[in-house]
Amino acid sequence: MQRAGSVVRTVQNVAVVRCDDDAHPDIGEGVVDQNLDDVGRVVDVFGPVERPYLSVTPSSGVHLPALVGETLYVR
Numbered sequence: 067m068q069r070a071g072s073v074v075r076t077v078q079n080v081a082v083v084r085c086d087d088d089a090h091p092d093i094g095e096g097v098v099d100q101n102l103d104d105v106g107r108v109v110d111v112f113g114p115v116e117r118p119y120l121s122v123t124p125s126s127g128v129h130l131p132a133l134v135g136e137t138l139y140v141r
Contacts, residue, residue: 070097070108070120070138076130081106083120083138090118091140097122098139104128105138 071085083097090111091097097105097120105128110121122138124130 067098067102068140070140072137073122073133073135074119075134079124079130080109081122081124081130081133081138083122085118085120088116088118090120095140098141099133099136100139102141105133 069086070091071083073081074084075082091108093108093111095108097108099105104125106122106124108120109123111118112121113119
């Protein structure tokens with residue numbers, strides 16, 4: 067399991083995740099939380115090359131505001 071980064075905020079039903087370094091998941095990859103529960107899919111990668119941000123659309127039933135500050139992972 068690879069660490070994707072931490073959720074820094076939510077905007078218009080999308081979680082914004084800050085990556086730890088330049089290694090990031092590809093668009094379309096699924097992300098999970100620390101309990102391996104499905105959180106959503108990466109829909110965009112943006113920002114600085116050294117530490118980009120990810121846009122993650124949530125899976126149904128995921129409460130986005132509860133994810134702020136949480137670490138997300140890629141299987």
